[in-house]
Amino acid sequence: MREKLGLIGFGAFGRLTARHLSPWFDIYAHDPAANDGEGHATLTDLATAAACPTVILAVPVEALEATLAAMGPHLAPGALVLDVGSVKVKPARLMDDRLAPGVRVVGTHPLFGPQSGKAGIAGLRIAVCVVRGDRDARRVAAFCRKALKLGVFEVTPEDHDREAAVVQGLTHLIARALLAMEPLPTRMTTASFDRLMEAVDMVRHDSPAVFRAIERDNPFAAEVRERFFTLADQARGALGEG
Amino acid sequence: MREKLGLIGFGAFGRLTARHLSPWFDIYAHDPAANDGEGHATLTDLATAAACPTVILAVPVEALEATLAAMGPHLAPGALVLDVGSVKVKPARLMDDRLAPGVRVVGTHPLFGPQSGKAGIAGLRIAVCVVRGDRDARRVAAFCRKALKLGVFEVTPEDHDREAAVVQGLTHLIARALLAMEPLPTRMTTASFDRLMEAVDMVRHDSPAVFRAIERDNPFAAEVRERFFTLADQARGALGEG
Numbered sequence: 001m002r003e004k005l006g007l008i009g010f011g012a013f014g015r016l017t018a019r020h021l022s023p024w025f026d027i028y029a030h031d032p033a034a035n036d037g038e039g040h041a042t043l044t045d046l047a048t049a050a051a052c053p054t055v056i057l058a059v060p061v062e063a064l065e066a067t068l069a070a071m072g073p074h075l076a077p078g079a080l081v082l083d084v085g086s087v088k089v090k091p092a093r094l095m096d097d098r099l100a101p102g103v104r105v106v107g108t109h110p111l112f113g114p115q116s117g118k119a120g121i122a123g124l125r126i127a128v129c130v131v132r133g134d135r136d137a138r139r140v141a142a143f144c145r146k147a148l149k150l151g152v153f154e155v156t157p158e159d160h161d162r163e164a165a166v167v168q169g170l171t172h173l174i175a176r177a178l179l180a181m182e183p184l185p186t187r188m189t190t191a192s193f194d195r196l197m198e199a200v201d202m203v204r205h206d207s208p209a210v211f212r213a214i215e216r217d218n219p220f221a222a223e224v225r226e227r228f229f230t231l232a233d234q235a236r237g238a239l240g241e242g
Numbered sequence: 243m244r245e246k247l248g249l250i251g252f253g254a255f256g257r258l259t260a261r262h263l264s265p266w267f268d269i270y271a272h273d274p275a276a277n278d279g280e281g282h283a284t285l286t287d288l289a290t291a292a293a294c295p296t297v298i299l300a301v302p303v304e305a306l307e308a309t310l311a312a313m314g315p316h317l318a319p320g321a322l323v324l325d326v327g328s329v330k331v332k333p334a335r336l337m338d339d340r341l342a343p344g345v346r347v348v349g350t351h352p353l354f355g356p357q358s359g360k361a362g363i364a365g366l367r368i369a370v371c372v373v374r375g376d377r378d379a380r381r382v383a384a385f386c387r388k389a390l391k392l393g394v395f396e397v398t399p400e401d402h403d404r405e406a407a408v409v410q411g412l413t414h415l416i417a418r419a420l421l422a423m424e425p426l427p428t429r430m431t432t433a434s435f436d437r438l439m440e441a442v443d444m445v446r447h448d449s450p451a452v453f454r455a456i457e458r459d460n461p462f463a464a465e466v467r468e469r470f471f472t473l474a475d476q477a478r479g480a481l482g483e484g
Contacts, residue, residue: 199437
């Protein structure tokens with residue numbers, strides 16, 4: 001008999017999670033806005049989902065605090081709780097502060113999403129962070145590698161967010177500026193501009209909540225943005241303007 | 243017997259040009275800094291190269307004025323002169339102003355370079371601009387399509403530079419800012435950031451002269467940069483900073 005897994009949040013990422021974990025778990029998903037388990041999850045109430053031995057939080061980072069408060073009373077002793085948020089320092093701190101002492105906690109950030117993971121996730125990558133003790137983080141990493149065939153980075157929440165501030169923060173900032181300039185050229189494009197537009201197209205459907213998490217909930221995002229603007233300004237100044 | 247083609251400038255792009263045109267022309271190349279025709283061109287003096295029936299100018303845009311002055315006396319009546327510069331308004335104006343009335347002139351901008359054209363140029367694209375009369379521009383376009391298998395955009399110099407200000411100008415500005423932030427993350431990257439870095443890598447070896455042509459010699463580049471900064475600032479402002 002398969003183990004039960006509670007999935008809190010059944011939006012785009014929650015559904016991707018259910019699709020790839022349903023071979024291994026009976027998934028009980030909770031999301032007030034969902035009405036179709038899509039064959040990968042049984043929709044249920046928060047208490048039932050939160051009572052599973054393993055619980056994955058697939059809610060926007062800005063909703064995490066409220067979600068932790070609501071599910072806290074229903075968690076089983078010794079349950080394993082994971083998040084999948086695009087930043088790690090803040091979720092790790094919230095989970096460690098708010099969850100009862102016996103609850104096990106691991107932070108994760110899958111480095112893919114509904115678009116990039118569309119054709120399957122084997123070979124894609126995930127960051128796994130220790131929040132409460134090495135052992136659970138290592139087990140989660142092993143499962144990701146062996147069962148899901150993901151590449152795993154075992155990193156601290158700080159190191160994760162430092163890199164994410166550049167990898168995600170700048171990509172999103174540049175993409176949003178370019179999208180605001182649409183329509184963009186499509187005729188006389190160069191290979192390099194085509195790549196730039198592919199980067200933009202990959203993030204253009206990210207929800208405003210994802211953008212806010214990347215930019216506001218990453219403690220390193222503001223300084224990285226500042227640096228980018230300063231350097232872009234310098235490049236402009238070298239041309240005698242700005 | 244094959245027609246002679248004069249190639250003024252035998253840098254990275256001049257050499258790419260020679261490699262792809264040597265099946266059709268006997269190429270006589272001039273460049274004070276070159277010492278090896280690489281099997282695709284015979285190195286010669288300016289006067290010999292400039293006296294060919296077809297002359298291609300593969301010098302930096304900032305060197306065009308001086309080059310036109312130096313080669314002018316040697317051009318054959320009715321010679322066809324083409325440039326390959328990354329901007330078109332300024333070269334078209336210079337060539338039309340400086341070349342003797344009987345000389346035929348066409349502006350071109352190959353939308354590829356030594357990196358993107360490394361594995362061959364068939365299927366890549368080129369912009370072709372009327373400078374002195376439709377007929378020569380159409381013939382050049384036909385040769386590019388049929389002999390070189392390039393996709394051709396027949397556009398005015400202004401339309402070209404408007405698009406180039408975005409396609410090249412912004413790509414280069416973004417790339418230069420990111421390169422100044424190196425070392426950049428390579429571990430926990432997303433597919434979108436990987437694409438952004440591919441765009442950066444494709445232009446990182448462009449010479450400072452190419453960057454200057456793209457940014458200074460394009461009459462539309464400054465307004466496009468302004469707009470990008472304004473929109474990026476707005477995206478930042480929406481986060482409550484800047």
